[in-house]
Amino acid sequence: GEAAISAVGGALPVHAPVALARLVREPQNTWSNVAFVWVGALLVASGGRRLVRCVGVTVIALGIGSFLYHASAARELRQLDVATMFWVFLMMGLLGAAAVVPRWRERIEQGAGLWLGVTLLAAVALTAVRNVAVAGGKPFSLRVAAAVAAATIILAIAQVARRRETVGAALQMLGIVTLFGLAVGVQSADRPGGRWFRPDAWLQAHALWHVLAAAALGWAARFLATEPVAEKVAEARAAAPASEA
DSSP states (O other): OTTEEOOOTTOOOEEOHHHHTSSSSSHHHHHTTHHHHHHHHHHHTTOSOHHHHHHHHHHHHHHHHHHHHHHHTOHHHHHHHHHHHHHHHHHHHHHHHHHHOHHHHHHHHHTHHHHHHHHHHHHHHHHHHTTOOBTTBOTTSHHHHHHHHHHHHHHHHHHHHHHHOOHHHHHHHHHHHHHHHHHHHHHHHTSTTSTTOOTTOSSOHHHHHHHHHHHHHHHHHHHHHSOOHHHHHHHHHHHSOTTTO
């Protein structure tokens, strides 16, 4: 909604001529994507699991794709923005699966690079069919994908927190879910007709959504990447010689 002309008579809002004359047409919505690039770079440089580093690559790609789209406000670059969102959703889903199902962890981890390529192709395919209607609905829409991804991530976080059985894990889960909730609330309120859809506001709600979503994704990825302490102890006991047990 940044620098848009407010909708009149139910029409969709369009960018104001002064915004279209700028090199960066939506300044706040553009530069706030640095948060995604920064969080993704932290995940890549974490030195941890390959799968987490691959997730970091997708988050960086999301930051770049969203940056280019909001800077240009070009319909064509919207496809790049959407494809990178699908890519992040798919890789975060894999990270959640690896965290929840221990027997899958090594297999997914070893093929992290391959999964990165496979999910990229899947993200491109989903972008191409996201507006296809089935039985009166759009099952591949970005909104549906975001809801499924959020639910999957939150369920995985809850399962990992349950395994750890610590106050710290519970507090982290609460913090991540709160960030996700705030991000979704801000993003929803910024839609045309929403209470925070204010094209000339000094702080754009969509820019705030970028920052909150980046923080939530980074925190969730780091949380899911850490194996539960109890599981490590159990594995150590299983690997110990019978004489030491």
